Amino acid sequence: MKLLVLGGTHHVGRALVETALKRGDEVSTLNRGLSRPPAPGVTALVADRTDTPAFTAALAGKEWDAVIDTWAWAPRVVRDSARLLAGRTGHYGYVSSRGVHRWPWPAGADERAPLVDGDPDSDDSTDYAAAKRGGELAVIEAFGARALLARAGMILGPYEDVGRIPWWLRRLEKGGRVLAPGPADTPLQYIDVRDMAAWMLQCAERRLGGAYTVTGRPGAATIGQLLQTALEVTGFDAELVWASEDLLRREGVWLGMEFGLRFPHDPAPTGMHDADVHAAFAAGLTTRPLRDTIADTWAWLQAEGDPAPRPDAPSPGTWLDPAAERRVLDQL
Known part of the structure; x- marks a missing residue:
């Protein structure tokens, strides 16, 4: 695939880039260029996502098969990114969180558990659950069935x-x-960051959309x-x-x-x-x-x-x- 990772230098983003390169994907990253240097073989696009003109200029004339977004703060930034990329890619994977479910989480909950309220137009980053839910809504607004919402559980592994x-x-x-x-x-119950990355890339390749609880099996x-x-x-x-x-x-x-x-x-x-993870495993998730x-x-x-x-x-x-x-x- 031609893949764009929004982020790509820390934790989940870094694992996504490294896993995609091992698969043989053609990888681009977009970030501010302030952290790690790009991995060999990566096309590094430098822009601040909160600066819409700069972000738009960085995307000019480019298209990808899939985009994966690791943003964890103000939903408006996800909204703007998703709108700008809607005509440039066929798949948008969003790294979300089980935190979008209303607390306390029911025992054995699956993707249908009650959700917190979220606003895709919000600039607020202080409420993590609401911010992630707002990001989900922003991606759905722009991509509909082409959006993958990976609601991660506790993420462990390298780069944590x-x-x-x-x-x-x-x-x-x-x-x-x-x-x-x-x-x-x-x-x-946890997920190795590299297993999550591999699964999201497989879903992107298959153009699989929808919301999934992405974590390991309970009791493992x-x-x-x-x-x-x-x-x-x-x-x-x-x-x-x-x-x-x-x-x-x-x-x-x-x-x-x-x-x-x-x-x-x-x-x-x-x-x-004890989350119910049947859906993600049926969709190909494997764990090490x-x-x-x-x-x-x-x-x-x-x-x-x-x-x-x-x-x-x-x-x-x-x-x-x-x-x-x-x-x-x-x-x-």
């Missing part, structure tokens, strides 16, 4: 800039007794398996010490929040890790083993160092600080 696995790998690297959010058999992994696998992959000399949910809550420690295991005022949210995700994330961190955190991501200190960890460990 939210700080989940990278933070845990760095904590385990320090060794010693490591506080862990119990119970260890709590299930996790537990928090205990994830952290134990991290120790096995890295060889770190650390001991996991599991704390109950009640103890963590009493001590005001929200360890586990990074994986959606608990939240302030909602210690055991339902629907976080947890060990590969952890090992490749560690290899990336060793090669490139810790990524700059996303400005909208919570500080890791929100989950745990050393003093709080020592205080809870002393009780165990």
Whole structure:
């Protein structure tokens, strides 16, 4: 395919570009050119999407088979992009989120679960759920059945800039007794960023549209398996010490929040890790083993160092600080 990735330098965008190049796609990216240099073989278009004249000029005279958009802020920017590209491509894939579903998420929810309100004309980036829903509506307005809405679950793997696995790998690297959010058999539902990228590209090639919940199968992994696998992959000399949910809550420690295991005022949210993903798997989604995700994330961190955190991501200190960890460990 001739593919345009809007973004293409961080996390999902970077995985999309690298996966597309491996497939043999002809890849262009469009971003401000302020982060990573373009990968070899990529045609780099430089423009600020919020500057409509500059964005329009960058697109002049160009067409693609498919466009994939990773924008996570004001829906108006998605609206303007989708309108400008409607006559230049046959497919628009939008990286959305399960966050577009109204909270609390029902257990076993699929794509039909209630949605938050969104406004495609909005300039507001402060409400992530509403912004993503507004982006969805903007893409549907411009592309209709040619729009793919990939409602991602928790995205792990290389290039993660939210700080989940990278933070845990760095904590385990320090060794010693490591506080862990119990119970260890709590299930996790996640998607490796590269599996999501591969699926979105396959959908683009097939011109598949519609809304899909894109995450792994429920019950495929537990928090205990994830952290134990991290120790096995890295060889770190650390001991996991599991704390109950009640103890963590009493001590005001929200360890586990990074994986959606608990939240302030909602210690055991339902629907976080048991989404119905039959539709995405029926449409060709495949997932790799947890060990590969952890090992490749560690290899990336060793090669490139810790990524700059996303400005909208919570500080890791929100989950745990050393003093709080020592205080809870002393009780165990």
